[in-house]
Amino acid sequence: MHKPIRPRRSVLYMPGSNARALEKARSIPADALILDLEDAVAPDQKATARIQVAEAVKAGGYGGRELVIRINALDTPWGAHDLTTAVNARPDAILVPKVETVTDLREVAIKVRAGGHPIAIWAMIETPRALLRINEIAACANNPEIPLTVFVMGTNDLAKETRARLVPGRAPMLPWLTTTILAARACGIDVIDGVFNDFRDMAGFRAECEQGRDLGMDGKTLIHPDQVAIANELFGPSPEEVERARAIIAAFALPENAGKGAISLDGRMVELLHAEMARRTVALAEAIRKLEAAA
Structure with missing residues (x-):
């Protein structure tokens, strides 16, 4: 966990x-x-x-x-x-x-x-x-x-x-x-x-x-x-990094990519490890947003 x-x-x-x-x-x-x-x-x-x-x-x-x-x-x-x-x-x-x-x-x-x-x-x-x-x-x-x-x-x-x-x-x-x-x-x-x-x-x-x-x-x-x-x-992740991370997460969530270990996205090979990194990037961006809102 x-x-x-x-x-x-x-x-x-x-x-x-x-x-x-x-x-x-x-x-x-x-x-x-x-x-x-x-x-x-x-x-x-x-x-x-x-x-x-x-x-x-x-x-x-x-x-x-x-x-x-x-x-x-x-x-x-x-x-x-x-x-x-x-x-x-x-x-x-x-x-x-x-x-x-x-x-x-x-x-x-x-x-x-x-x-x-x-x-x-x-x-x-x-x-x-x-x-x-x-x-x-x-x-x-x-x-x-x-x-x-x-x-x-x-x-x-x-x-x-x-x-x-x-x-x-x-x-x-x-x-x-x-x-x-x-x-x-x-x-x-x-x-x-x-x-x-x-x-x-x-x-x-x-x-x-x-x-x-x-x-x-x-x-x-x-x-x-x-x-x-x-x-x-x-x-912190840049807006471009967050946007890219969200695109990777969304691509792996597509039905046609279910169960795949690697996919092609915008002409580049993306693996499941990249999806894990992308989820962390998005989570960090969200945590920063909440922190700044609470300041």
């Missing part, structure tokens, strides 16, 4: 210590918001950020946007308190940083279950150890007690930990990105690409979005609202 499709084209980080940003996020057309308690928040602002994020989530007003709280790692002075507060706030998901083992996710899952409210778990993939264990981490999604649904690539941290350079085209990172995508797809997990640091370089940002999309990413994490429109455009 396929999981319902949820658009995650644009996933915007919002610093939990900035009350104005949390308020503004209610009107930004991102598919998902990561209300951040970790990297974007200075140590002396952690407690304030925790309170503000919890209050923002409980207050609502974010429409259909997916709300995610990124906590600090559990081995930090703030992690345990962050997790308890996040569970009580009841966001759509909790993003766990520095995931390196199954145990990291199991500890969070135990707290989530104890809270008695369904909350998904997202995992940051941002260290060499995580990449070396990516298959076993991804397999957590097959465990009904660990509601792992999304991987978020932490490309800045990967660059720091490996000393790989952040260069146009990301050649040093391509093996890590593709390996993570393969592990995720094998277990039904979505993958959100890492951030693009120069938010004024829209051409560079567009190129990296195109690369992530072509690799198979579901969306991109963002650091500035100006990046949202391009991410939504490139990680």
Whole structure:
């Protein structure tokens, strides 16, 4: 049984210590918001950020946007308190940083279950150890007690930990990105690409979005609202793609094509696998339409 499709084209980080940003996020057309308690928040602002994020989530007003709280790692002075507060706030998901083992996710899952409210778990993939264990981490999604649904690539941290350079085209990172995508797809997990640091370089940002999309990413994490429109455009199906998908579905539904594994459509061979891809394209387009209507 396929999981319902949820658009995650644009996933915007919002610093939990900035009350104005949390308020503004209610009107930004991102598919998902990561209300951040970790990297974007200075140590002396952690407690304030925790309170503000919890209050923002409980207050609502974010429409259909997916709300995610990124906590600090559990081995930090703030992690345990962050997790308890996040569970009580009841966001759509909790993003766990520095995931390196199954145990990291199991500890969070135990707290989530104890809270008695369904909350998904997202995992940051941002260290060499995580990449070396990516298959076993991804397999957590097959465990009904660990509601792992999304991987978020932490490309800045990967660059720091490996000393790989952040260069146009990301050649040093391509093996890590593709390996993570393969592990995720094998277990039904979505993958959100890492951030693009120069938010004024829209051409560079567009190129990296195109690369992530072509690799198979579901969306991109963002650091500035100006990046949202391009991410939504490139990680969502175009009107032409949706029209083509509907034509493929309709062609296979014709009585004369019943039971066929391949047909000819507009001079091209189309197989059943293309019909399955077409159904996903249409479902994603419909999910985006509903999300935007609820904004």
